[in-house]
Amino acid sequence: MNATALPASLQLNGPGDSRVEASAFGAHVLSWRCRGRERLYLSPNASFGAGKAIRGGVPVIFPQFALRGGGPRHGFARTLTWEADPQPTRLSFQLRDREETRRHWPHRFEAALDIEPGEDRLRIALTVRNSDRAAFEFSAALHTYLAVGDIDATLVHGLEDRGYVDSAHGDAACPPTDAPVRFDGEVDRIYADTQRPLRITDGEHMLRCEAEGFADTVVWNPGAGLAAGMADLEPDGHRRFVCVEAAQVLQPVRLEPGQAWTGAQILIVESSSAQYRIGG
């Protein structure tokens, strides 16, 4: 990690060799090592600052997704400093409404991010509570950058029978492809109602990805063309990650005063399996 370009971080060892690192800036998971290797991609060119989110790890998207709202792209949560409250078995961060948040989104809220490393897994949970006197709606996502050996060999399994919104092509509604998602250029899709586990393979390794509370899944890789214009990505950096995001985008969450919502993403290391190899 480039220490000068990234904020200070907190570390926590879980069972086995599981070890997570996260920053209070954005409540951003920067690293998760498990079973002998780093499982998240963090760009060596990543930087942070006012309105500048860290490229890689797990950005927290709240209270809006992309430009679907009047505030900053992907919301303000990923570029504000949260309050750290480390616990023995998890890293916890809290964010409450303040002048900077009310400027973009005029609601009183409490958000918490809990990051819990297990022997073969990482659980990341976002909780939002309405502390206002009126109902509000929001979108959210855990914008996870999974490390892969090579994007050309990477497949996302489990979405074969789901239609999707193609954000790369004017939000066109597309039918199911009956095949794993593969990457040979920009892929930017929102899949609705994806309740089952997904499997991400890169020809060598396999990760299972589960979600609770989040109804949608966003799959994103910029491809070579867009990546070349991203200053905080290393040359060919797009080859080293795929974003599989647990998301609530197409149907925003509505909370009445006093109500709370929790969405979680669980990443689970699985051993490689021939049945998931390309062409297998």
Ligand SMILES: O=P(O)(O)OC[C@H]1O[C@@H](O)[C@H](O)[C@@H](O)[C@@H]1O
């Ligand atoms: O560059 P950003 O703001 O972190 O966004 C990265 C990508 O995030 C994804 O979630 C979106 O679907 C893409 O459209 C977007 O390009």
